[in-house]
Amino acid sequence: MSTKIQAPKGTVDTLPAESWKWQTVERIAREVAELYAFREIRTPIFEHTELFHRGVGEGSDIVQKETFTFTDRGDRSLTLRPEGTAGVVRAMIENAQLNDQGSRAKVFYIGPNFRYERPQKGRYMQHHQFGVEAFGIAEPAEDAECILLQMDFYRRCGVKDLSLRINSMGDRDSKMRYRDMLVKYLTPLASSLSEESQRRLSTNPLRILDSKDEKDQKACAGAPPASESLSDKSRSHFEKVQQLLTEAGVSFVVDSTLVRGFDYYTETLWEVTAGGLGSQNAIGGGGRYDGLVEQLGGRPTPGVGFGSGLERLLIALESQGVELPSQTKPLIWIATMGDAAKPVTWQLLSELRAAGFSADMDLTGRGAKGQFKLADREKAKFCVIVGDDEVKNSTVVLKDMTTTQQQSIARSELIAKLHEALKA
Ligand code: HAM
DSSP: OOOOOOOOTTOOOOOTTTHHHHHHHHHHHHHHHHHTTOEEOOOOSEEEHHHHHHHTOTTSHIIIIIOOEEEOTTSOEEEEOSSSHHHHHHHHHHTTSSOSTTOOEEEEEEEEEEOOOOOBTTBOSEEEEEEEEEESOOSHHHHHHHHHHHHHHHHHHTOOSEEEEEEEOOSHHHHHHHHHHHHHHHGGGGGGSOHHHHHHHHHOGGGGGGOOOHHHHHHHTTOOOGGGGOOHHHHHHHHHHHHHHHHTTOOOEEOTTOOOSOTTOEEEEEEEEETTSTTOOEEEEEEEOTTHHHHTTSOOOOEEEEEEEHHHHHHHHHHTTOOOOOOOOOEEEEEEOSGGGHHHHHHHHHHHHHTTOEEEEOOSOOOHHHHHHHHHHTTOSEEEEEOHHHHHHTEEEEEETTTOOEEEEEGGGHHHHHHHHHHO
């Protein structure tokens, strides 16, 4: 026998018994996005490498260390998308969705992303996000709408123990001012920083603030908060977001150490953590990115959105003991007793499917016992049994697999009876 090939590390297979959970959270995501009037967008899972360098940022950890980049057969450098925002912005510009002054668009997506990160619980090389992006709406109410949508999604999935942290980096000038302020504060402390953060001091000093390294955290303890460098406009934008969240009854904390891993963020940033996840507890995060569309060659257009990790959501639900509502169709199993019944059951199979039932039967000629065993294994809700007598009398035996009760009914009544039984 040849050696077995295993899945690449940091990837997860979703097996048939578990896939309904994915279908359920994706269905809830679509429903909630639709309620807030966001429409779906699908973009490729790979893009030109340059998009992420220009979009996500040269100095970000993601671009420096975590991308899956390859040269294709035509010698082009391509990268598997590490996140959704840059590709969505590229697609919106390229397809002339943001061309006119005052263009406005609200989109959502569900799909895989790829990051070369050390795998652990809740952190994978391939993960999936439900994300939304709203373009053309600079008002703080749009930041609030995205946050409300995100929290609504979690509420509908039943996830508990959530905490929302928000911060503001301000507009581009405020952010630059803050960066300078932080460098001035940290430079005399450089030797006490981790090696990584010493490097970041020149490449991406803001990221030092959310370093997990104790040395860095100690050095940052007295750092000035971003709020000190906010322009008046940015301050009032951030205050309005907070006011709207408070009015909507959403609890949050302002966390001045919250910075997020992408260079594109301006103004409001947020992150939501959930209990039951361990150290990788960020279940979703987002923010405003008012300069990104222009930076990627579009007309200046504000943007705001979030991405929410679906693996982490499912882990949180599982460890919190929350049962997702299953919408899988109950299975009707058809059992054939003897050769005379074969054409009848084959026909019944089509009839049930045409009437919208999930139906299945054994096609390999198992005996009665084997067929019932299969029906149990497949968790059938009802069994429709046809033998010689039933063929003769144009009847079927309908067996409820939960109660094991069975009754003989006219074949012509089967569909109506099943509808009735499943409604009860
Ligand atoms: P992000 O915070 O990097 O933001 O990712 C969003 C969420 O994806 C995280 O909070 C986490 O739940 C999940 N996630 C990220 N990396 C992994 C991983 N390696 N394994 C499992 N789950 C992971 C973004 O990606 C931004 N594009 C969000 C955004 C949209 N901002 C504005 N618009």
